[in-house]
Amino acid sequence: MSFALEWLDLREPADHAARDPSLLDAAAAFLMAAEAPLVVDLGAGSGSTLRAFGARVAGARWRLVDRDRALLGAAAARAGAETVEADLRAVDSLPLAGARLVTASALLDLVSAAWVERLAGLLAADVSLYAALSYDGTVIWEPALREDAAVLAAFNAHQRGDKGFGPALGPDAGRHLAQVLEERGFAVATAASPWQLGPEQWQLQAALAEGIGAAAVESGVVAGGWVQARREAAMAGVSSCIVGHLDVLALPVGARRQSKTTSVSSP
Ligand SMILES: C[S@@+](CC[C@H](N)C(=O)[O-])C[C@H]1O[C@@H](n2cnc3c(N)ncnc32)[C@H](O)[C@@H]1O
Known part of the structure; x- marks a missing residue:
């Protein structure tokens, strides 16, 4: 599955606004x-996660891992980080050596439960994992259309299809990751990180509707009229949209974070 630089650039401001700051x-x-810690960013694309951390981690070293050479080229041109062209499906060969923090943003909904479990097993006891922006199955449009529910159901079914890693976790990715890491003894915190797209983000809304519609069609739902109506509403500046995501942070026990966020073990 490939991702265009234009799509990643279009979504980056919404992603940055959505990430849970705590x-x-x-x-x-x-x-x-x-001292001089290393972050390994899996499925780094053009380096959005590096930019999201920004000055918070000045002096850290970054290793950006992706199989898309063009995206890595854009990332390197923008950030000057180390890039590694690799296929994440070869999970046992991931270049994690030396990492203090492993990151993966807008990636885990593509992978399988088995892949997540294997990755969790590769994390050394003193390594942390930050996985942001895993889609959680929620898309709420305003104004609503009669076809929204059927299109969303078809889209979510498509999200669970094989994206190259086996059956994808899709909307379950964030919750599954949190559970696996908690079982392995990490101190896990989760937080909602929804896109909240207003009328001014009409281009992202229109592109999102096209992507959702295309996936729904692949799942057997006729969605052409729905996409057209959504595009028209977005371009007229009269629509807004919420897309649910979950951020997950797993810290080694002993490094438990102090600030207040919902723990996965909370009711
Ligand atoms: C939705 S993009 C997210 C990019 C970036 N993390 C961000 O937040 O903008 C998913 C990324 O995963 C990469 N990817 C997907 N499957 C991959 C695979 N099998 N091996 C390596 N990279 C992969 C894509 O090339 C793309 O850059």
């Missing part, structure tokens, strides 16, 4: 407690 701060604080 988890980002906690991940950065853990990272910067070591």
Whole structure:
């Protein structure tokens, strides 16, 4: 599955606004407690996660891992970080050596439960994992259309299809990751990180509707009229949209974060 630089650039401001700031701060604080620490960003794309951390982690080293050479080229041109062209499906060969923090943003909904479990097993006891922006199955449009529910159901079914890693976790990715890491003894915190797209983000809304519609069609739902109506509403500046995501931070026990965020073990 490939992702266009234009799509990643279009979504980046919404992604940055959506990321839970307290988890980002906690991940950065853990990272910067070591000298010249290394972050390994899996499925880095054009380097959005590096930019989201920004000055919080000044002095940290970044290794950006992706299989898309063009995206890595854009990332390197923008950030000057180390890039590694690799296929994440070869989970046992991931270049994690030396990492204090492993990150993965807008990635885990593509992977399988088995992949997540294997990755969790590769994390050393003193390494933290920050996985942001895993889609949680929620898309709420305003104004609503009669076809929204059917299109969303088809889209979510498509999200669970194989994206190259086996059956994808899709909307379950964030919760599954949190559970696996908690079972492995990490101190896990989660936080909602929804896109909240207003009328001014009409381009992202229109592109999102096209993507959702295309996936719904692949799942057997006729969605052409719905996409057209959604595009028209977005371009007229009369629609807004919420897309649910979950951010997950797993810290080694003993490095438990102090700030207040919902723990996965909370009711
Ligand atoms: C939705 S993009 C997210 C990019 C970036 N993390 C961000 O937040 O903008 C998913 C990324 O995963 C990468 N990817 C997907 N499957 C991959 C695979 N099998 N091996 C390596 N990278 C992969 C894509 O090339 C893309 O850059």
